[in-house]
Amino acid sequence: MRAIGLGRAxxxxxxxxxxxxxxxxxxxxxxxxxxxxxLAGGESDPAQTASYNLxxxxxxxxxxxxxxxxxxxxxxxxxxxxxxxGDLVLVFGIGGVLTRPDxxxxxxxxxxxxxxxxxxxxxxxxxxxxxxCRDAVRPWYERLGWSPIAxxxxxxxPEETIQAPLAxxxxxxxxxxxxxxxxxxxxxxx
Numbered sequence: 001m002r003a004i005g006l007g008r009a010x011x012x013x014x015x016x017x018x019x020x021x022x023x024x025x026x027x028x029x030x031x032x033x034x035x036x037x038x039l040a041g042g043e044s045d046p047a048q049t050a051s052y053n054l055x056x057x058x059x060x061x062x063x064x065x066x067x068x069x070x071x072x073x074x075x076x077x078x079x080x081x082x083x084x085x086g087d088l089v090l091v092f093g094i095g096g097v098l099t100r101p102d103x104x105x106x107x108x109x110x111x112x113x114x115x116x117x118x119x120x121x122x123x124x125x126x127x128x129x130x131x132x133c134r135d136a137v138r139p140w141y142e143r144l145g146w147s148p149i150a151x152x153x154x155x156x157x158p159e160e161t162i163q164a165p166l167a168x169x170x171x172x173x174x175x176x177x178x179x180x181x182x183x184x185x186x187x188x189x190x
Contacts, residue, residue, distance in 0.1 A: 036074075040100075047096075057078065059093075061076070074098045075097045075115070077116050077119060082130070083183070092116075092117075096190075133167050145171055152182050
């Protein structure tokens with residue numbers, strides 16, 4: 001994992017009920033299958049999305065939360081242009097959010113997502129975030145300020161374009177509101 005940027009050390013107030021430790025945020029371009037398996041604690045389907053039989057696109061950047069030298073959480077990032085109600089909209093996609101099983105419920109996943117959002121906000125032309133999740137984790141994202149998209153969302157798969165079988169959520173990073181209309185990714189989901 002080659003770090004292309006390091007964040008400042010977090011304070012205990014930023015990381016929920018985690019005992020104070022040295023927290024680093026690393027943003028890298030790589031996330032190997034070995035890194036993912038280690039972070040998943042050996043779980044083969046930690047996101048519980050295998051039953052949807054979807055093909056996912058790789059993320060281009062990866063936010064890692066590292067505590068005392070151990071990677072404890074991840075959020076992947078892509079930047080894409082999608083179509084909403086016939087208009088082109090630049091979005092910052094967040095996906096592949098994963099926290100080590102023994103570190104879940106301690107605020108590390110929230111840190112990873114928030115740092116991914118901060119990265120998006122630094123890009124002037126990106127006003128929105130977009131993510132896919134199971135209904136079971138939708139309330140967690142809602143607590144982080146994400147809102148479900150009510151209109152249909154169409155995603156590409158290798159053989160066809162289908163309606164997204166997962167919840168799709170958006171977050172506004174600026175003053176604009178998420179536009180109304182059917183969403184067409186024009187690519188694989190992330």
